[in-house]
Amino acid sequence: MSIFEYTWYLSWIPSRFPYFSCPSKSQRLAEAEGRILSALGIKYLARLIQIPFKNTEISTITVNCESEQPIVKAKYPIVLIHGFGAGVALWGSAIKRLAQFQTVHAFDLPGFGRSSRPKFSSDPETAETEMIDSIEQWRDKMNLEKMNLVGHSFGGYLATSYALKYPKRVENLILADPWGFNEMDPEFAQKLTSRQKNIFWVIQQFNPLAVLRLVGGYGPSLVRRLRPDLALKYSEDVYDYIYLANSRDPTGEEVFKCLSENLGWAKQPMSKRFHELDNTVPVTFIHGERSWIDWRTTRRLFGELEHVESHIMDSAGHHVYADDADKFVQLVIGSLKDGKTGELVPEEVNLEEEIVTPI
Structure with a gap:
């Protein structure tokens, strides 16, 4: 092969296989994130917040309150913890709408997204303590006195763990279909066939998203095939984003695997700890009726508590x-309680009319 042919060959690879080319995955992830948020018309500030824990950088976006005189404004900022x-x-469209009422901060957990690994x-x-102490260090670096903390799925589990340890830093705790609350069915293993047991054994030898990394540049196509509905909620950029967000060193996945039992349950479920939460912290569960999360048990266990x-x-x-x-967003804003009075947002405010037209 001549030097000309070799040079042509090298230039041909990136055009046919873009995931073998520069820029880096980190840069492509930042670009995909930017395209998703910009397509929603979100004006945001992106920062890397360095915390003491192993000099970790926490990727953070901030969206300031869009309305000069919001109908309802929470006393403290809203902080979002992803799953x-x-x-x-x-968080896309939710950030856009929540920012009409209060400044919104959203960050990638350490070990996930654009944050350090x-x-x-x-x-x-110990791993759970390291994770929630990282959240506390992030809060301190952000100079936030208190937070209206919103956590989804695994983020809901961590948000609850954080509130158990640092209740004075949480104005309201809002749990969006949280994972890790219910105990594992003790007869779960007995109900499995021999084939299912073998499959579970193989799965448990690897990190949950190992296959996504194994397929490399075909990762976005795999996500698209598994979740074609995501393009309707976001854009085609979401497939690149999910792949790139999970293609780096999976230290966050390792924490999740460490804390989980057969991936579907927590080793230390919140059902055994939730009652220890300071009852001055108002808690709101927001479940999806069609979710795989067992919200009926969660509601039965905690639904009668006054807070x-x-x-x-x-x-x-x-x-x-x-x-x-x-x-x-209507449920989140309607659940926020004033830090001085402890009262709910006034019922006469029609939040649906105040929320922007869906994009």
Whole structure:
């Protein structure tokens, strides 16, 4: 092969196989994130907030309140914690709407998205402590006195764990279809066939999203094939985003695997700890009726507590914030309580009319 042919060959590869080319995955992830948020008309500030834990950088976006005189304004900012395998961009439309009432901060958990990939302990209790202390260090660096904390799925589990340890920093705790609350069915393994047991054994030898990394540049196509509905909620950029967000060193996945039992349950479920939460912290559960999360048990266990509210969105599955962003934001804002009076947002305010037309 001549030098001319070799040079041509090298130039041919990136055009046919873009995931073998520059720019880096980190840069492409940032660009995909930017395209998703910009397509929604979101004006945001993106920063890397460095915290003491292993000099970790937490990728953070901030969207300032869009209205000079909002109808209802919470006293403290709204902070969003994403679920497993996700990132800040997937809050999309919810961020756009929430920012009409208060400044919104969303960050990638350490080990996920654009944040650093520190190594966590392999001990479940220690790993959970490291994760929630990282959240506290991020809050301190952001100079936030208190937060209206919103967590989805795995993020809901971590938000609850954070509130258990740092209740004075949480004005309201809002749990969007949280994972890890119910105990695993003790007869789960007995109900499996031999084939299913073998499949579970193989799955447990790897990190949950190992296949996504194994297929490399075909990752976006795999996500598109598994979740064709995501393009309707976001844009085609979402497939690149999910692949790139999970293509780096999976230290966040390792934490999730460490804390989970057969991936579907937590080793230390919140059903055993939730009653220890300071009852001065108002809690709101927002479940999707069509979700795989067992919200009926959660509601039965905690629905009667005075500081707890529970809402079921019949229009949504697990991703309540994306399946019906208008309804989700209505429930979030309606659940916020004033730090001085402890009262709910006035019922006469029609939040649906104040929320922008869906994009």
